[in-house]
Every structure is written in C-alpha cells, then in structure tokens.
Amino acid sequence: MNAPYLPPSLPEVTQRIIPAEFLVALGARFGEQFSTAWVVREQHGRDESAFDIPPPAAVVFAHSTADVSDAVALAAQYRVPVIPFGVGSSLEGHLLAVQGGLSLDVSRMNQILAINAEDLTVTVQPGVTRKQLNDEIKSTGLFFPIDPGADATIGGMSATRASGTNAVRYGTMRENVLALEVVTASGEIIRTGTRAKKSSAGYDLTRLLVGSEGTLGVITEVTVKLYPLPEAVMAATCSFNSLADAVNTTIQIIQLGIPIARCELLDANTIRMVNAHSKLTLREGAMLLMEFHGSPDGVKEQVQTVQDIAAEFGGAAFEWAQTPEERTRLWTARHNAYFAGVQSRPGCKAITTDACVPISHLADALLDSVTEAQEAGLPYFLVGHVGDGNFHMGYLIDPAIPAERALAEKLNHQLVSRALQLGGTCTGEHGVGLHKQGFLVEETGNGAVDMMRTIKRALDPHNILNPGKIFSL
DSSP states (O other), rough: OOSSSOOOOOOTOOOOOHHHHHHHHHHHHHHEEEEEEEEHHTTTTSSSEEEEEOOEEEEEEOSSSSHHHHHHHHHHHHTOOOESSSSSSSSTTOOOOOOBBBBEETHHHHHEEEEGGGGEEEOOOOTOOOHHHHHHGGTTEEOOOOOOOOOOOOHHHHHTTTTOOHHHHHHHHHHHHEEEEEEEESSOEEEOOOSSSOOSSSSOOOHTTSSSSSSSEEEEEEEEEEEEEOOOEEEEEESSSSSSHHHHHHHHHHHHTOOEEEEEEEEEHHHEEEEHHHOOOOOSEEEEEEEEEOOOHHHHHHHHHHHHHHTTTTTTEEEEOHHHHHOOOOOHHHEEEHHHHHHSTTTTTEEEOOOOGGGGGGHHHHHHHHHHHHHOOOOEEEEEEEGTTTEEEEEEEEOOHHHHHHHHHHHHHHHHHHHHHHBBBBBSSSOOOTTTTTHHHHHHOEEEEEHHHHHEEEEOOOOOOOSSSSSSO
C-alpha cells in the first residue's frame, strides 16, 4: 500500500475579496431573491461532507434561466466565484465556497417543462427533485429510475453524474441525460443535445457537462429518459451467514445475466443500525436487498433463479415485499442507512468512500476493506450497489479527535488504492468534489488531469465556476 492518504490542505482555499459593488449590483437586480443574512449563507455553506469551510458571501435564489444568466454575468464582470446549489445533499464538498463568492440556489427553478410520454422523455428545470418528478409523471405509466437515495435535484444529479440503486438495470445519469440548457462562465445561454435517441453532431458537450460538478457551466434545464412502469415488481431480502457468501451470490447473479433491477448489500453491523433507526426487525446478518421488474412470469423466473443461486451460498430467510407499501418501507430503510449510521454515534461525522470495481473483483475489494475497518476498531457502516460493483464505507469519526480523522483517511486510502489496482475507480457516483482530488490523479494520471485543466481554462478563463473542485488550478 502507498502511504496513508490525507486530504490535501484544501486547494485554493484563500477567500477572494468580494467587491462591495458586486453585492450592490446583485441587490439591485434581485431584490428579495438576494440575501447576505448569516443564517442563509450558513445554510448554503455546508453539505453532508466532513469539511468545515466558511460560508459564501451572498446567496441568490434563481427563479429562471434569465436569473442564472444575469447572476453569472455579474460574477464574471467582478471575477467572483459562483457555486450552484440544489438541496445540499453532496457528500464530497461540492457546494462549499472554498474561495468565497456567491451561492446560486436553483431549488426554486422546480417546474416540469415538457412531458413527452410518446417519446419517453421529460424536460425539467434543475431544481426538480427525483421524487417530485416521479409523482408528476406517474399518471403517464412512466417513471424516472435514477435513485441515489437522497431526494436530490435533477440538476445536481446531472452535475455529479449520480446513479444509485437502480443503476444495475437502468444505468446512471450519464446514460439517461439527453440534452441540457446551460449558462456558461460569461453568462451566455447554450443548449447541448436533443431529444433524439442518438446523434453524431460534433463534440458530445452533454456528456462533458454531465459530471462536471458545476465547474464548466450552470445547468438550467435537463431532458432525461423515462421508462415504462414495470408490469410486475417484487422485492426480497435474503440473509447469509457471511459477507463473502452474499458477495459471491451477487457476482453469480450478474455474471449469469439475470436482469435484476436492484441488488443492495448491507452487513450485519449496518443492519443493526438500520433496525434501530427505522424500527425494523431485519435479521442481523449480511443481507442482500433485491428488486425484480418485468412481466409476472418474467419476475417469477428471475426470483426462482436468484433463490437457487443464493441457496448454493447458504442464503436463507427469503422475505418478500410485494405490495407498494411493503416495498416502500423496505427501500426507505435502505436509503436511510447513511442517517442510521450517523445517528448511531451522536455528534459524529461520516468519512464516506465510493469505490466501484469490475464485478469479478468485488469480493477482493469489499471483503478486505471490511476486515481492515474491523481490525482498526473505528465505527463504520457498509452499503453497496453491489449489482454494478459499487460500494460505500462510512467511517464514523469524532470531529474533535484528529487521530480518528487520520485513521479514517488511512482506511479510505487503502480501500481506494485496492479498487484502483483491481481496475476500478475512486468514485462510482459521488463525484470528486474536494475529498477525492488526490485519488483522481492516482486513477487517471497527471496527463489526463492536465487535459481537464485545459478544458476548464478554455471554458472558464477566470475560474469563477465552482473553483477548487475536482482539481486545483
């Protein structure tokens, strides 16, 4: 293993001087949509990461693309940083004002602009959340499958290239965003992509911007794919005597090509936390939480095949959730696993990991990481979208004890280094933000990161769009 990785002293953390004239101009343009109140700034200066950064100098609540364009144009004029803000659910410090500046809140841009059910697409403003979108379109018989757990905004999910529990069947935001409207660093409004299923027209700017974490433009409209609601849905839990048996069952399911919709892993430690938080009585052992979509006969066939595979690895206590209410309760408990972990140690912060490896190496990556965490004695939780080789460890630290932070970062570095050695990535869905910048260089090499810097400088020459994220300049 390499030397223990500690987050660098945060890149470009020097707060830029914010001209008073800029704040006056914002107040004149935005009126009550503009605030410098401490409580508002503080709310927009934190996310779910463990970083402690001073809040932005001001907040603008955008109601339209014109608002975003005008705010960015003013920021460009005065060379002030602009940090897009959705609901604040980032885990990697994406929203933090490391150079000060303006937090541009797009959560009030929450209109669904066009539902094209016949083409299986919908166009929304960036502040629309995934739950809001699915509530709005359920009467069409369609749904939007990307489910990162938190009720994140579609704009934020696009910016971080999010995925979640359904990715094993439906893909990530990368595969499901068709077109964007974006405000550039000068305040210009551009459009990328179309509603057509494919295109060979020039550079794929949509894919460049999806996952750019607000460093290349501010997303103001998103067109995404929709899918027919499955005729039959069945969820199940299955317990195992060991974590290895649960992981090996997952590998077999995927390698046999079974079209499972969701396949989530929790270890016994995490099950205890979830039971306490969500008032459940799940068996406290390694558990797979699965969901099957399709026709009634197709779902039955998938279920039987998975049961047979699980039985080979000692899987037992299959429990089925067939009604929507039962499934919702089960998946809500899974989505609350992060909060269950954090609340299991009051006052703690979670240092989260987000590795993803080829499915054939999942056991090597995951089991060794769990052993290291147990031997270190640091409280942790484990959840995994293991159907696509992605898993998360959350190390629960006391922020007042630097040694715990150092130990968590050491474990994190060992986990990521192992994933990279196995052909994986340092982040399957959370993004780079502040926390994973050292890992990005380790994964891609200096040449690739320099190419990213070249693109950043070309599109944002004054470095005002979410500066200090992904890499330093």
